[in-house]
Amino acid sequence: EDQVTQSPEALRLQEGESSSLNCSYTVSGLRGLFWYRQDPGKGPEFLFTLYSAGEEKEKERLKATLTKKESFLHITAPKPEDSATYLCAVQADRYSTLTFGKGTMLLVSP
Amino acid sequence: DTAVSQTPKYLVTQMGNDKSIKCEQNLGHDTMYWYKQDSKKFLKIMFSYNNKELIINETVPNRFSPKSPDKAHLNLHINSLELGDSAVYFCASSHSRGEQYFGPGTRLTVT
Numbered sequence: 352e353d354q355v356t357q358s359p360e361a362l363r364l365q366e367g368e369s370s371s372l373n374c375s376y377t378v379s380g381l382r383g384l385f386w387y388r389q390d391p392g393k394g395p396e397f398l399f400t401l402y403s404a405g406e407e408k409e410k411e412r413l414k415a416t417l418t419k420k421e422s423f424l425h426i427t428a429p430k431p432e433d434s435a436t437y438l439c440a441v442q443a444d445r446y447s448t449l450t451f452g453k454g455t456m457l458l459v460s461p
Numbered sequence: 462d463t464a465v466s467q468t469p470k471y472l473v474t475q476m477g478n479d480k481s482i483k484c485e486q487n488l489g490h491d492t493m494y495w496y497k498q499d500s501k502k503f504l505k506i507m508f509s510y511n512n513k514e515l516i517i518n519e520t521v522p523n524r525f526s527p528k529s530p531d532k533a534h535l536n537l538h539i540n541s542l543e544l545g546d547s548a549v550y551f552c553a554s555s556h557s558r559g560e561q562y563f564g565p566g567t568r569l570t571v572t
Contacts, residue, residue: 385560394465394551394563395504436502448494448517449561451504 353378355452357439363458364429372424372455374439382445384422386415387438389454395438429459464488465564467552473570474542482537482567484552492516493535494553494561495527504551510535542571 354377364370376384383402387395399408401417408415412433414425424437436456440449465486474480486493494517495507508527509517515527524540535552549568553561 394565397560397562400560438504448506448509453501453503
């Protein structure tokens, strides 16, 4: 059974204080690892897809990396508007659906 | 333009009632999904349709019945609502089962 574990469950940062969120996964074969951002009362918003170990993708202050066992979402110099829950999901093969982790709730204080 | 839309956004109803949630996507995707997000914010797949055909049906009570009239629409009908059905329901769509794009959610409260 595919499993996704995200840590920490919650993270509080000061504006400008860089950090990383972790997503550990167990899957029979990885077709893709997905990162989403979810704001309160809204649906998850797609951020990145990573397909193979060593791959990196960036968007503004966010950078996602992938190894064979985990993915990191690095947040550089975060701003209050980066506050949200960040969800990680894996897809084992093209016929599988996504298995989500429980998310990391990020709060960035001014 | 809204990519994935759902109606209604909020639904409050009594136990035993039957209700429907509608979903539409204008992204031209061929696959649509229903997810349930519980009070602990855990997002779990319920159903998946590809080109109007049911391809994934997770362990969901048969009181839940999805219907896809065409590739752009996927509705969820729920019979005999129970307290435990209270949750946020998300519709999503994707192209060839790639990254999924989610709707805004429908918060269902059963009293």
